[in-house]
Amino acid sequence: MKGYKLFGICVFTALMILSVPITVYANSSWRWISETRPLDMLPIVVVITLVIEIISIDFIPKVRNIKLVIPVVFIANILSFLVPYAWEGIDDKNVYSAVNSGFDLFTAVDYTSSRCPVYTVSAVYLFITLIVETPAVYLLLRNSVKSRRLLLGVIIGANTVTTLITILIENVFCYGQW
Secondary structure, three states, X not given: OHHHHHHHHHHHHHHHHHOOOOOOOOXXXXXXXXXXXXXXXXXXXXXXXXXXXXXXXXXXXXXXXXXXXXXXXXXXXXXXXXXXXXXXXXXXXXXXXXXXXXXXXXXXXOOOOOXXXXXXXXXXXXXXXXXXXXXXXXXXHHHHOOOHHHHHHHHHHHHHHHXXXXXXXXXXXXXEEO
C-alpha cells in the first residue's frame, strides 16, 4: 500500500509542477489565436466531469444509490465552480462592495476579451475544488458506504482526474500568443 501512496504523490506533484506556467512575458498583450475560448469548452467539461465523478463515487466505494449521488455531486460541483468567481468578485473581502460594483458571473467567466491567458480551470482551482467538494460530498455520502476512507480517496481522485482532464482540454483547444 505504501508504494501506491508514494506513486500517487509523485504523479500528483509532477502534474502540479507541469501545470504551472514557466515563461513570463512583461509588458505584452495576450490575444487568443484559437476561435475556441475556455467558456466554449465549459459544457463539454461539465458533462465529462459529472459523468466521471458520479460513476466513480457511486460504484467504487459502492454507494449504489445513483439517485442520491447525482444531486450531491451536481450541487458540490456547482459550489466548487462558483467559489473562485465569487472570490474574485469580492472587493477587499466585502460582498456588499462586489455586488454594488456590478460583479457579473458571466462576465467573469467569459474570457473572450481577456488580455491574459486565463483558463477556466487551473491548479489553484483543483485545490479550491478539493476544499469545497470533498467535505460536501463526503459528509453527505459517508453513511452510505462501508469504507469511508475509500469514499474519501475516490472523491479526491475523481476530482483530481477531472480537473486535469479539463486543464488538458482547455490548453489543447484554447491557445493564444503574447
